[in-house]
Amino acid sequence: MDDPRPFPDERTPAGAFGRSSVLRRALRAIALAAVLTVAGMSSAARADGSPPRITLSAPAVETGGTLAAEIDCRPVNGASREVQLAFAGQRIALFPHPVKGGGTCVGLVAVALNAPAGTGTLDLGWTDSGRSRSRRVDFRIVAGAYGEERLSVDPRHVRPSPADLERIRREQEKLKQVYAAGSPERLWSRGFALPVPGEVNGAFGTRRVFNGELRSQHSGVDFRAAAGDPVQASSSGVVRLAEELFYSGNAVIIDHGAGVFTSYSHLSRIDVAVGRRVEKGEVIGLIGATGRATGPHLHWGVKVNAVTVNPLSFQQLMTALTGG
Ligand SMILES: [Zn+2]
Structure with a gap:
């Protein structure tokens, strides 16, 4: 029973972060870190065609909840796929899976308390033979029942x-x-x-x-x-x-x-x-x-x-x- 709002930006929609230069810089830093170079980049990959496999920890999440996205970020034909993940205009930091290791990347998808219920869409990006590719991955956002x-x-x-x-x-x-x-x-x-x-x-x-x-x-x-x-x-x-x-x-x-x-x-x-x-x-x-x-x-x-x-x-x- 206490302070409901110790952190000033707690109810700022993710999309609003673009208005802050400090946050913009930080998100750029996270974005750089999120481009995972898993293996050497010397050899060009042949076109594989298929997107990196992505698995969500659940098909639906409550507002204020978090999903874990596991992505296969192993290199293809010796070349990194430079996997990236974004949600609501915000780049998500990717890190090596703590148990499965670096071939599996994890991104934490945080859904704000004030996010609209409905379909949430992740943008999964990767490179294929030097070309940037992307696909959308949908999940469901359910309004939390808060008293x-x-x-x-x-x-x-x-x-x-x-x-x-x-x-x-x-x-x-x-x-x-x-x-x-x-x-x-x-x-x-x-x-x-x-x-x-x-x-x-x-x-x-x-x-x-x-x-x-x-x-x-x-x-x-x-x-x-x-x-x-x-x-x-x-x-x-x-x-x-x-x-x-x-x-x-x-x-x-x-x-x-x-x-x-x-x-x-x-x-x-x-x-x-x-x-x-x-x-x-x-x-x-x-x-x-x-x-x-x-x-x-x-x-x-x-x-x-x-x-x-x-x-x-x-x-x-x-x-x-x-x-x-
Ligand atoms: Zn409290």
């Missing part, structure tokens, strides 16, 4: 003062830069774990009414926990932010590479510094109630390719991908 709840918080966090608004603006700009500057390489290997053992008491996507007036949609999942309980890094990565924010309170953001970030909010204490390499399960801070919170709990958020997604379904997807 509503009413919460009472400190009025300061519903009607911020002009000074607080200026602080919020600065923090939102900083967060945009953090999320735009992630490692193009995958930094995790053993999947993602829940950051605390506690029961979930605030579901992702719930529409929230604060003090009867402010409406927003819950951008993460809340775990019930006691003040002072340890919070663990969900997977290995690099700490990109570790400081107090207006809404999130003491917050840590970990970059897991290839477009994946996790965030941990309302901590009573932060135990890691920016730039620190953390391992899966490492304690990064303690449970608290800082920022817009009604009591001690952990707000856990996940971003995939700059889109806010359901942390629990993401964690399950990654567990399936890595075999536990």
Whole structure:
């Protein structure tokens, strides 16, 4: 029960990213990383004709959900096919499959909470004898059934003062830069774990009414926990932010590479510094109630390719991908 919107761009449609030069640069960097050169490029491939095989983890996904696309990115006749994947105008980072190895590439398809239900279309690109080819791959987007709840918080966090608004603006700009500057390489290997053992008491996507007036949609999942309980890094990565924010309170953001970030909010204490390499399960801070919170709990958020997604379904997807 807390901050529904610690990250400013959480409900920005993917297509709107083109308006930000910082994000544009970051997406270009991801795009470069996504062009996988699997083998030597010396010999020209003969025309093979067929597109790279692509398999989706499910035929349908809820808004706010994530799909894994597995693509055969082995070279043909010794030449890389330079496989690329895009969704909603956004290039998707591709990385070698953590279990199957580099011949199988994985792209995580994040569907925004405000994405329209209906048909989603992936653009799969590759080269064939030096020619760029592409095909469309459709999947189904289903509207998530998200509830509503009413919460009472400190009025300061519903009607911020002009000074607080200026602080919020600065923090939102900083967060945009953090999320735009992630490692193009995958930094995790053993999947993602829940950051605390506690029961979930605030579901992702719930529409929230604060003090009867402010409406927003819950951008993460809340775990019930006691003040002072340890919070663990969900997977290995690099700490990109570790400081107090207006809404999130003491917050840590970990970059897991290839477009994946996790965030941990309302901590009573932060135990890691920016730039620190953390391992899966490492304690990064303690449970608290800082920022817009009604009591001690952990707000856990996940971003995939700059889109806010359901942390629990993401964690399950990654567990399936890595075999536990
Ligand atoms: Zn929360």
